[in-house]
Amino acid sequence: MIDWSIIAEALPAFWDGLKTTMLLLVIACGTGLVLSIPLAVARVSPHRAVWGPVWLFTYVMRGTPLLVQLFMVYHGLAQFEAIRESFAWTALRSPWFCAWFVFTLNTTAYTTEIFAGALRATPSGELEAARSFGMSEGAIYRRILLPSALRRALPQYGNEVVMMMHATAIASTVTLVEITRVARDVYYNHFAPLESFGVVAVIYFILTFGMAGLFKLIERRALRHLRPTASGVA
Amino acid sequence: MIRSLAGALALAIVAATPVYAQNQKLRVGVEGNYPPFSMIAPDGKLSGFDIDIANAVCAAMKADCTLVQQEFDGIIPALNAKKFDMIVASLTITEERKKAVDFSDPYYDVPSRFVAKAGAFTEATPASLKGKKITVLRNSPRAKYVQERFKESEVLLVAKETEVYLELAAGRGDIAFGSSVVSGEAFLKKPEGKGFAQVGPTVILDTTAGAGVGIALRKGEDDLRTKINAALKEIRANGTYKSLADKYFDFDIAPKS
Numbered sequence: 001m002i003d004w005s006i007i008a009e010a011l012p013a014f015w016d017g018l019k020t021t022m023l024l025l026v027i028a029c030g031t032g033l034v035l036s037i038p039l040a041v042a043r044v045s046p047h048r049a050v051w052g053p054v055w056l057f058t059y060v061m062r063g064t065p066l067l068v069q070l071f072m073v074y075h076g077l078a079q080f081e082a083i084r085e086s087f088a089w090t091a092l093r094s095p096w097f098c099a100w101f102v103f104t105l106n107t108t109a110y111t112t113e114i115f116a117g118a119l120r121a122t123p124s125g126e127l128e129a130a131r132s133f134g135m136s137e138g139a140i141y142r143r144i145l146l147p148s149a150l151r152r153a154l155p156q157y158g159n160e161v162v163m164m165m166h167a168t169a170i171a172s173t174v175t176l177v178e179i180t181r182v183a184r185d186v187y188y189n190h191f192a193p194l195e196s197f198g199v200v201a202v203i204y205f206i207l208t209f210g211m212a213g214l215f216k217l218i219e220r221r222a223l224r225h226l227r228p229t230a231s232g233v234a
Numbered sequence: 235m236i237r238s239l240a241g242a243l244a245l246a247i248v249a250a251t252p253v254y255a256q257n258q259k260l261r262v263g264v265e266g267n268y269p270p271f272s273m274i275a276p277d278g279k280l281s282g283f284d285i286d287i288a289n290a291v292c293a294a295m296k297a298d299c300t301l302v303q304q305e306f307d308g309i310i311p312a313l314n315a316k317k318f319d320m321i322v323a324s325l326t327i328t329e330e331r332k333k334a335v336d337f338s339d340p341y342y343d344v345p346s347r348f349v350a351k352a353g354a355f356t357e358a359t360p361a362s363l364k365g366k367k368i369t370v371l372r373n374s375p376r377a378k379y380v381q382e383r384f385k386e387s388e389v390l391l392v393a394k395e396t397e398v399y400l401e402l403a404a405g406r407g408d409i410a411f412g413s414s415v416v417s418g419e420a421f422l423k424k425p426e427g428k429g430f431a432q433v434g435p436t437v438i439l440d441t442t443a444g445a446g447v448g449i450a451l452r453k454g455e456d457d458l459r460t461k462i463n464a465a466l467k468e469i470r471a472n473g474t475y476k477s478l479a480d481k482y483f484d485f486d487i488a489p490k491s
Binding site (some may be wrong): 187193 | 330392406
């Protein structure tokens with residue numbers, strides 16, 4: 001039924017693919033997280049000149065498929081002689097840079113909206129209390145808004161990271177050999193679907209559950225105050 | 235009167251049925267990213283030498299064929315999964331592929347060649363390409379050839395034959411190794427290929443007899459294979475093959491045998 005020798009032979013390739021997948025995920029989500037917190041604050045600003053550009057950015061990025069964005073950067077920009085001659089080409093030449101750049105912009109757009117939504121959902125009482133203490137706007141963000149909003153955004157953010165992990169498969173279209181690419185090569189060379197796509201499905205499954213578990217742990221610590229208490233039940 | 239009419243009608247249906255039954259229904263897997271053998275127009279219409287050969291073979295076999303477009307990567311597994319009954323997609327006959335599928339007699343054979351920026355290389359030898367990046371189609375006999383012989387070069391494997399030249403033009407590879415025909419049609423003869431040229435002589439990967447590109451079918455379907463081979467012989471003999479080949483090529487691509 002299952003030809004274990006094919007799987008055993010392909011394991012080193014899957015391991016290398018897994019490293020590529022995880023590295024892509026970590027660099028894209030890491031940069032995305034750092035960028036999206038200030039962008040989310042800008043997104044909920046009352047000034048049009050501040051929230052407008054951020055809105056446009058998330059609107060465009062969320063309105064186009066990741067695959068198209070990657071092709072536009074990887075193949076599209078390479079069409080222009082001027083770009084190929086320019087300094088930017090040293091970076092754009094690399095599929096790693098293109099994938100990191102596009103994945104980061106994409107996840108930043110979604111994460112910004114997730115955080116902005118959580119910021120908007122802050123109970124007004126918390127804000128009033130902070131103002132009555134005489135806190136400045138900056139202090140309110142630092143002490144009240146961001147800590148509580150980022151915590152409340154955790155479940156959704158966890159979803160976004162899992163979705164990004166699945167989206168890394170798209171990197172295979174620009175010559176990066178991540179686990180989906182490895183699976184396709186195994187499939188092609190042995191004509192065995194179970195030993196290729198079956199294995200990669202199990203890997204994604206384990207990764208997803210590992211990540212979901214990790215976020216559950218963080219949520220349990222960070223959102224302790226939102227859990228129903230024993231006295232609340234009684 | 236009515237009864238005899240009904241009788242005539244019934245007779246007509248009975249008489250007509252065997253004619254339909256003779257026309258075998260076949261699905262043919264084709265690729266679409268291998269000009270001028272296989273191309274997809276933006277409106278999804280397929281054309282090219284492979285497509286014409288598929289249609290001509292089907293006509294000679296008196297079969298009703300439906301073309302199914304499938305990416306090159308999964309084309310052999312899809313055949314074995316019965317998504318279609320035969321593959322006409324410039325599949326080179328190789329020992330590895332013969333383990334998974336059967337092949338018809340070859341229907342064309344063209345050599346491979348190296349292409350790079352004009353003047354960048356004078357020859358394509360393992361020594362001259364040391365440390366250079368060679369772009370080549372993934373999972374192809376050419377990729378195997380390059381990986382086995384150019385051990386000190388980097389190999390950039392891409393998913394489609396047309397991307398081999400895109401990556402070369404973009405500067406992501408130093409030299410491309412591709413089909414001598416596709417590299418001309420898809421690249422050198424186009425504006426994108428300006429300033430690029432062939433490096434060294436053309437390369438014949440497999441010099442054994444019966445080498446070339448064949449129609450693939452599932453193992454053990456000998457009836458269909460006999461029919462396909464007969465159809466190939468027929469179109470070679472009656473001039474159909476030559477007239478189709480002349481549409482695309484100004485040189486002989488027929489397999490030598």
